[in-house]
Amino acid sequence: MASASPSNPAKPAVEDESSGQMTFFEHLVELRTRIINSLIAIAIGAFVGVYVAQHVIEWITRPMLRALADAHLEQKLVYTNPTGYLNLIITLGIYLGLVLASPVVLYQIWLFVAPALYKHEQKAIVGFLFSTVALFLSGIAFGYFIMLPYMLRFLVSFRGPVQPMISINEYFDLILIVLLGLGLVFEMPILIFFLTLFGIVTPKFLWDNFRYAILIISVVAAVVTPTPDAMTMLIFMAPMVGLYFLGMAVSWVVVRKKAQKLAAETR
16 A cells, blocks of 8 residues: 655645645736736825825925024025926825835735745744834934934035025935935845845854944945035944844844754754
8 A cells, every 4th residue: 555655745735735726817817906906006195195295395395494594594495497396296296105005015915925825924024024114214214313414414514605505306306315225224134134044144254244344334324425524424324333233133043043943854
């Protein structure tokens, strides 16, 4: 009598059965539904974003107006072509629409991929998404409340015998680059997590090469920071060094869990 082969455990059979519940065409239909729902959410978000854009513009101009006030200059921003302010409202509205629609878009992606995942994989992805969003928002908050005031105060101090006439469109481009750049920089622990997961780096490697990491962080701060003063660079470098140590701790946790899993499999 034939016995069950060890190479054919029951678990893969369950996976095959669950993956066969939907045909390839049904997966395409499901994907189309998720894409359409996401596009509808983005369109609605953009409509709402354009509607509230003028109020948000007042919020994003506060650091610049405060810097002008501290320099005893006229607190005024201008636009230099007839469509400048309208273009700003539309552009900002689209960005706000993407932000407002992002929870719906992420939820649609989740609905599409979740049925193919185990429970522990679902928990891991949820934790990854929350960590990514939290770090990105932390970077934006750091840039708006800490980085921008120092940077703008330094920039407006260089006026000489002329008075600054700052364009709202150019100012928006500047803070967009700074805030998005800091949001991406704050994703450093996530990057280290994946590098450790694929065996590219280890906690020992990160610790042994800390001096080189400081050098790279200094170069990045010098390139990304739009001001040449040392104080702004130090303000930019401080969270990056902290994030490097946080990434080192994340790397240690990943290596420890991989070692525990390997030990359990060899028993």
